[in-house]
Amino acid sequence: MADTTHTAPFNRARSADESPVKRFFRATEIDTRLLGMVGAMLIIWIGFHFLSGGLFLTSRNLWNLSVQTASIAVMATGMVLVIVTRNIDLSVGSILGFVGMIMGVLQAELLPQLLGFNHPATWIITLFAGLLLGAGIGALHGMIIAFLNVPSFIVTLGGLLVWRGATWFVTSGRTVAPMDTTFRLMGGGTEGSIGAAASWIVGLIACVAIVASIIHSRRQRKRFGFPRRPIWAEYFLSAVGCALVLGAVAIANNYGWPVNIARKYADANGIAWPEGGLFIAHGIAIPVLIAILIGIIMTFISTRLRFGRYVFAIGGNPEAAELAGIKTRWVTVRIFALMGMLCAVAAAISTARLNAATNAQGELDELYTIAAAVIGGTSLAGGMGTIAGAMLGALVMQSLQSGMVLLGIDSPLQRIVVGMVLVTAVWLDTVYRARAK
Amino acid sequence: MTEQRTPLVEMRNISISFGGIHAVDNASVDLYPGEVVALLGHNGAGKSTLIKILSGAYRRDEGEILINGEPADISNPRDAKKYGIETIYQTLAVADNVDAAANLYLGRELRTPWGTLDDVAMEAKAREVMGRLNPNFQRFKEPVKALSGGQRQSVAIARAILFNARILIMDEPTAALGPQETAQVGELIKQLKREGIGIFLISHDIHDVFDLADRVSVMKNGQVVGHARTEDVTKDEVLGMIIMGKVPAKATPGPGAMQMA
Numbered sequence: 001m002a003d004t005t006h007t008a009p010f011n012r013a014r015s016a017d018e019s020p021v022k023r024f025f026r027a028t029e030i031d032t033r034l035l036g037m038v039g040a041m042l043i044i045w046i047g048f049h050f051l052s053g054g055l056f057l058t059s060r061n062l063w064n065l066s067v068q069t070a071s072i073a074v075m076a077t078g079m080v081l082v083i084v085t086r087n088i089d090l091s092v093g094s095i096l097g098f099v100g101m102i103m104g105v106l107q108a109e110l111l112p113q114l115l116g117f118n119h120p121a122t123w124i125i126t127l128f129a130g131l132l133l134g135a136g137i138g139a140l141h142g143m144i145i146a147f148l149n150v151p152s153f154i155v156t157l158g159g160l161l162v163w164r165g166a167t168w169f170v171t172s173g174r175t176v177a178p179m180d181t182t183f184r185l186m187g188g189g190t191e192g193s194i195g196a197a198a199s200w201i202v203g204l205i206a207c208v209a210i211v212a213s214i215i216h217s218r219r220q221r222k223r224f225g226f227p228r229r230p231i232w233a234e235y236f237l238s239a240v241g242c243a244l245v246l247g248a249v250a251i252a253n254n255y256g257w258p259v260n261i262a263r264k265y266a267d268a269n270g271i272a273w274p275e276g277g278l279f280i281a282h283g284i285a286i287p288v289l290i291a292i293l294i295g296i297i298m299t300f301i302s303t304r305l306r307f308g309r310y311v312f313a314i315g316g317n318p319e320a321a322e323l324a325g326i327k328t329r330w331v332t333v334r335i336f337a338l339m340g341m342l343c344a345v346a347a348a349i350s351t352a353r354l355n356a357a358t359n360a361q362g363e364l365d366e367l368y369t370i371a372a373a374v375i376g377g378t379s380l381a382g383g384m385g386t387i388a389g390a391m392l393g394a395l396v397m398q399s400l401q402s403g404m405v406l407l408g409i410d411s412p413l414q415r416i417v418v419g420m421v422l423v424t425a426v427w428l429d430t431v432y433r434a435r436a437k
Numbered sequence: 438m439t440e441q442r443t444p445l446v447e448m449r450n451i452s453i454s455f456g457g458i459h460a461v462d463n464a465s466v467d468l469y470p471g472e473v474v475a476l477l478g479h480n481g482a483g484k485s486t487l488i489k490i491l492s493g494a495y496r497r498d499e500g501e502i503l504i505n506g507e508p509a510d511i512s513n514p515r516d517a518k519k520y521g522i523e524t525i526y527q528t529l530a531v532a533d534n535v536d537a538a539a540n541l542y543l544g545r546e547l548r549t550p551w552g553t554l555d556d557v558a559m560e561a562k563a564r565e566v567m568g569r570l571n572p573n574f575q576r577f578k579e580p581v582k583a584l585s586g587g588q589r590q591s592v593a594i595a596r597a598i599l600f601n602a603r604i605l606i607m608d609e610p611t612a613a614l615g616p617q618e619t620a621q622v623g624e625l626i627k628q629l630k631r632e633g634i635g636i637f638l639i640s641h642d643i644h645d646v647f648d649l650a651d652r653v654s655v656m657k658n659g660q661v662v663g664h665a666r667t668e669d670v671t672k673d674e675v676l677g678m679i680i681m682g683k684v685p686a687k688a689t690p691g692p693g694a695m696q697m698a
């Protein structure tokens with residue numbers, strides 16, 4: 001209690017000679033780094049919009065962008081924890097391929113024999129099997145790293161080759177298709193989106209959650225007499241948060257079903273085809289919802305649970321963590337197991353989207369995932385990184401790629417650009433960090 | 438007299454070597470409740486290594502540890518904490534990237550009934566404990582990296598006294614502290630002593646040690662030169678023990694004592 005009376009005049013004296021911009025950022029506690037990334041992304045978006053003659057900032061393209069980002073974004077959340085503990089996982093693309101192939105065979109070949117075609121339980125059994133398998137593979141990697149002391153770079157480089165090879169052996173290279181109809185909903189598309197009404201409901205729930213969490217944290221700080229943000233800053237943050245959420249929902253709801261699918265739907269449901277065509281909104285795609293949900297869960301794990309605290313402490317000072325009594329080896333195993341599980345989620349999204357499991361699924365994904373995490377502010381030196389940043393990083397990477405596709409740039413050139421952007425982004429980040437010190 | 442009681446800690450014939458180096462060689466030290474024992478010796482004498490064996494950071498090659506007269510099985514830091522042994526390491530051993538409260542509770546976080554971290558409660562307690570040690574300290578929200586050497590040291594000290602230690606190991610706890618903070622740590626040591634806590638204090642400042650310690654144990658090249666009660670010896674005699682291994686008459690010689698020709 002006494003502390004607040006001490007701090008108040010002290011802070012006031014300090015903020016008096018600050019510029020209004022600085023005061024604004026201090027009051028709102030907005031991460032300027034994250035804001036910089038949002039700014040960079042907006043520049044990329046607007047740039048592509050003009051270069052493509054107005055094709056980029058359309059609800060259709062943005063909706064597609066969100067779906068394409070989902071699988072990398074899911075894996076990037078796990079990669080943050082891996083990199084924070086000064087490890088790396090080069091095997092995520094291959095784990096995705098292998099788990100995807102196993103899930104493909106399970107739902108397209110094995111389960112139909114046991115349960116019959118399109119059994120309602122097929123998708124959930126497949127998904128659970130995939131999650132278990134992914135966790136198992138990750139745990140195996142983690143144990144070799146933690147208990148046999150083989151560097152993660154080597155273990156997962158081995159994993160990259162092993163699991164890609166293993167994928168081939170499952171079906172001798174044959175592509176498995178089609179996927180179970182319910183399972184396919186995880187891939188998005190007209191069926192795999194939740195529609196306008198449900199999207200608004202999701203958006204409103206998100207707004208309530210934002211406001212509630214701001215109020216809750218203010219109450220907590222008040223209860224213990226800690227310094228609080230000025231009230232205008234709280235209103236500002238609530239308003240911006242809600243506006244972003246509702247804006248995104250509005251865009252998703254502005255993208256209608258393609259005409260032929262809408263017509264089929266109208267015929268099947270006995271709806272008369274109206275003059276100007278029938279507008280049925282996609283709404284938020286299910287893979288995007290999955291990715292957002294994973295993002296929330298991973299943020300919760302990394303900031304609110306003991307496990308997350310240990311992950312960051314180990315990244316900051318492995319020796320101190322060990323001396324504090326943390327079972328650092330087991331934490332490593334759990335991180336890699338979690339990473340494997342997230343690969344399985346990504347595998348579900350991408351096989352469902354493609355409606356097939358192929359031999360090459362997830363190739364190069366490890367690099368995009370690592371790039372997303374690193375662009376999103378995860379420090380390769382360990383100890384620093386956020387889930388939200390990594391997901392935003394995934395969106396930036398995907399924006400670049402989609403934009404280049406839209407401009408008709410060939411894929412070799414795309415890779416060159418992505419590679420250069422990665423190096424530049426990390427360089428800018430080191431400059432930023434050096435200045436922030 | 439202390440000799441009739443069971444020692445709180447007794448380390449008997451401890452040895453450990455790294456590669457070919459005998460960092461600690463057949464060393465024995467003991468500690469009674471409410472007593473401050475200073476461990477002295479030149480750089481590389483083996484002081485930190487010896488106490489790291491007690492705190493579970495290293496595993497001894499030989500020897501045994503008794504706590505309250507009973508053999509104790511300490512093979513990692515968690516075991517040591519179970520015996521009420523808290524340590525302030527010379528290297529401080531704080532996680533730079535998390536804040537003071539998170540460091541204080543590292544490995545023993547307070548949790549809400551839902552199993553989540555109770556950061557607010559941890560911060561509240563951190564403010565209370567840090568207020569006692571270093572009333573000027575205000576930077577609770579920043580990663581420890583942003584703190585000065587002395588402030589980080591205060592964090593390490595606060596962490597050790599937070600959990601009702603029975604045995605406290607302080608490896609150069611005031612090396613980075615200013616005069617005011619050093620005095621505060623001195624007061625703290627006296628207070629903890631009154632509470633019956635046993636303290637191993639490692640320091641290079643022999644004046645400090647003489648004010649605070651009941652006994653001194655001197656090490657040289659991994660071996661114990663000897664033990665003495667501070668009231669029985671002078672500072673110069675102790676310096677002689679440290680530098681030359683010469684044991685004065687009123688001290689008890691150990692295996693590392695200079696052989697008289």
Ligand SMILES: Nc1ncnc2c1ncn2[C@@H]1O[C@H](COP(=O)(O)OP(=O)(O)OP(=O)(O)O)[C@@H](O)[C@H]1O
Nearest residue numbers: 455458460478479480481482483484485486487527
């Ligand atoms: N982890 C280690 N690996 C190898 N050698 C070590 C290790 N730790 C300590 N040593 C060696 O053991 C000896 C004793 O070191 P220790 O740190 O215990 O000395 P100290 O008495 O604490 O010295 P100082 O006063 O400088 O802190 C030194 O020769 C040191 O080089």
Ligand SMILES: [Mg+2]
Nearest residue numbers: 484485486527
């Ligand atoms: Mg030392």
